[in-house]
Amino acid sequence: MWARARACGIRARSAKVAKRVAILLSGGGSNMVALARSMEGDHPARPCLVMANSRDVGGLRRAAEMGIETDFVDHRPFKGDRAAFEDALHARLIQASPDIICLAGFMRVLTEGFVARWQGRMINIHPSLLPKYRGLNTHARALEAGDAEAGCTVHEVTPALDDGPILGQARVPVLQGDTADVLAARVLVAEHALYPAVLRRFAAGDRRPVWIPDTD
Ligand code: GRF
Numbered sequence: 001m002w003a004r005a006r007a008c009g010i011r012a013r014s015a016k017v018a019k020r021v022a023i024l025l026s027g028g029g030s031n032m033v034a035l036a037r038s039m040e041g042d043h044p045a046r047p048c049l050v051m052a053n054s055r056d057v058g059g060l061r062r063a064a065e066m067g068i069e070t071d072f073v074d075h076r077p078f079k080g081d082r083a084a085f086e087d088a089l090h091a092r093l094i095q096a097s098p099d100i101i102c103l104a105g106f107m108r109v110l111t112e113g114f115v116a117r118w119q120g121r122m123i124n125i126h127p128s129l130l131p132k133y134r135g136l137n138t139h140a141r142a143l144e145a146g147d148a149e150a151g152c153t154v155h156e157v158t159p160a161l162d163d164g165p166i167l168g169q170a171r172v173p174v175l176q177g178d179t180a181d182v183l184a185a186r187v188l189v190a191e192h193a194l195y196p197a198v199l200r201r202f203a204a205g206d207r208r209p210v211w212i213p214d215t216d
Pocket of ligand 1: 025026027028029030031032059104105106125126127152188191
């Protein structure tokens with residue numbers, strides 16, 4: 001009886017349905033690749049769609065090569081009608097029925113309406129140690145300020161730009177002679193470690209932040 005109950009328990013656990021993850025990007029997709037590669041084995045999630053806001057995006061090609069479904073909604077025909085663009089994006093996402101949306105270098109500012117539809121289920125990676133340097137040119141700004149360290153942050157997406165509860169940060173040193181490009185490359189390596197680590201926890205329903213290096 002006990003053995004049977006245990007066997008059923010094991011079956012119930014292994015039958016757990018993986019969370020569906022949609023990844024939105026606008027560029028080369030190195031973070032998408034890191035996320036997609038991480039979603040294997042006992043990972044609580046699987047990629048269901050990679051979406052871009054343009055057809056000619058390296059990240060879409062890389063996702064297709066990995067066997068992930070891809071699509072795009074070109075923002076240009078919407079000519080500044082952000083809400084209409086987002087309606088099209090939202091409709092496509094609904095078809096894929098994601099549990100989680102990962103923004104990974106998605107270069108469109110999202111309206112409050114879109115964010116409200118996905119709030120609590122949408123996360124973003126930003127290449128600075130938030131709350132420092134929201135917006136663009138984060139590495140040049142860190143160098144300009146003479147910061148001794150830089151890094152990246154994964155946070156829940158809320159209506160305010162690059163805001164929302166922090167789910168993890170990875171820190172790297174700023175080294176003598178760094179240019180913005182050199183620093184960006186060092187931070188990008190940290191992004192590839194941080195984002196998968198946060199997604200794994202987030203998909204398991206655990207919102208405790210990830211710190212790299214681990215300071216807990
Ligand atoms: C990353 O630096 C990310 O932090 C920022 O956009 C960049 C995307 O790079 N939001 P990639 O397309 O993932 O290589």
